[in-house]
Amino acid sequence: MHVLILGARAPACLEWARAFRAAGWRVTAGDSLAWPITRASNAIHDYVRLPEPRTETKAWLAALKACIETRAVDLVLPTCEEAFYLAHGRDCLPCRVMTSDFSLMHRLHHKGWFAEMIRDWPVSAPETRLLESREDVAALSDEAGNWVFKPAYSRFANRALIRPRAEALSNIRPTTDQPWVAQRFVAGREHCSYSILLDGRLTAHACYHPRYRVGRGSGIWFEPTDPAPIRVFLERFGTQTGYTGQVAFDFIESPDGRCHAIECNPRATSGVHLFDDQPNALVAALLGAEGVLTPTHAPRQVALAMLLFAAHKHLFDRQFWRDYHRARDVVTRPGDHAPLPAQIPGLAEIIGRAIARRSGLLAAATADSEWNGQTL
Structure with a gap:
């Protein structure tokens, strides 16, 4: 094959x-x-x-x-x-x-449409407003500090404005073709899920906390987590959509224990690295094996990115260096350096x-x- x-x-x-x-x-x-x-x-x-x-x-x-x-x-x-x-x-x-089919992937990729799709689910998105004009943006200027603004089509928190000052909104110029969304800010712990589904059936599932990032974007250190509401959310997602392929979601777990789905990435993400010690089972899950593959508990990291993009911020932070030394690098592998x-x-x-x-x-x-x- x-x-x-x-x-x-x-x-x-x-x-x-x-x-x-x-x-x-x-x-x-x-x-x-x-x-x-x-x-x-x-x-x-x-x-x-x-x-x-x-x-x-x-x-x-x-x-x-x-x-x-x-x-x-x-x-x-x-x-x-x-x-x-x-x-x-x-x-x-x-x-x-x-x-999956293109129309479903489009609906998931658009941050406003995704929030609307899961509005009545037990794990739903924070209040989300679609912005298609300068007037839509201006309507939120008095309470801009309560919102997160981001393009409806975006990735890695690119161009996101988190609880900005009102004057920063002047840089947002949404249109019907290139809309933005405003999503009510929720404080809490971030979780990222990565899952594989085949015709809506969950075959692999992992969740992790990205303790270190490149700026506000891509995670480079992955601590496995397993909030039960997120697993339930994925099961419902499969049943409701019939999705096939890799899919990832970002969540915020608020202090009261509620999980809020922030956005969807209908593609692979770093969560796949949590299965690095189960290669045969991972391929079998992609092809539709029975059961749900879950990861082992060891943290993983992109070690070079940790040194290039995170270490300078944590030079004298003992916890950072402990985390660095205890996580397995996802790039190197015995026999493949x-x-x-x-x-x-x-x-x-x-x-x-x-x-x-x-x-x-x-x-x-x-x-x-x-x-x-x-x-x-």
Whole structure:
């Protein structure tokens, strides 16, 4: 059997490559970058460089189809937001594609529509208002400090304004095509879930607290947690939607023990690393094995990112260094160390894109594959 795993720049892709290799599959990884981290791993047999899905969607799908046909690929698995382009074009691809239908993924990706979808669920979203004009924003200016403002299509807290001053709202210019949402601020402990479902049936589930992050964005240290309401939420989500594929949610657990669903990411996230010591079971869960796979309790981390993006803030914090030494790195693995130094050229390539596109580093890391509601 042959799997093509997309989003090779992501450590999640590396995790899946190792899992499929352990399960006896032939593994090809794909991305638009020349030197993504997964390319350096001995878990993959081949690497294919693809066009950028966001700007060259038709060419990207054509290249995928050619790759599937010439390499006899049996399964395509996305890990980043190329999942949206894959879902939109999956009917033209001659193999199994691990995504849900595009319309459901769109509904989940749009932060306002997702909040509306789960409004009456036991675990629901905080009060959320859709903002499609400057007037919508101005209506909240007197109580801006009670709200979180963010684009309806966004990721990694990119451009989010958390309890801003009223004058900061002047930078928000929503439209009907590029709306924002305002979500009432809820204080508490953050949990991130990662799950796999097949036709609505939960087959794998993990939850974690991202103790350390790159800025306010992506988590880089993952402490397993297991709030019961979140597991119940995922079971209901599967029943209500019939979802297939990987899906992740962000939650806030308030001091009274209630969990609030903040947003949905219908793709892979760092939660997949919590299954790094169960590779065969992880692949079986993706393919629909009975039961629900759950992770072991050890924390994981992206060790180099901890040193580059978090250590300078915690130089004299003993707890930080204890956490660093007790967590397992998700990039290195016995017998597969090349991805560790491969992070440097991969990061350099993204820095080059950030300079060329005059954007921040996080924005440059996703600019070629993210989907922001534009017509496909």
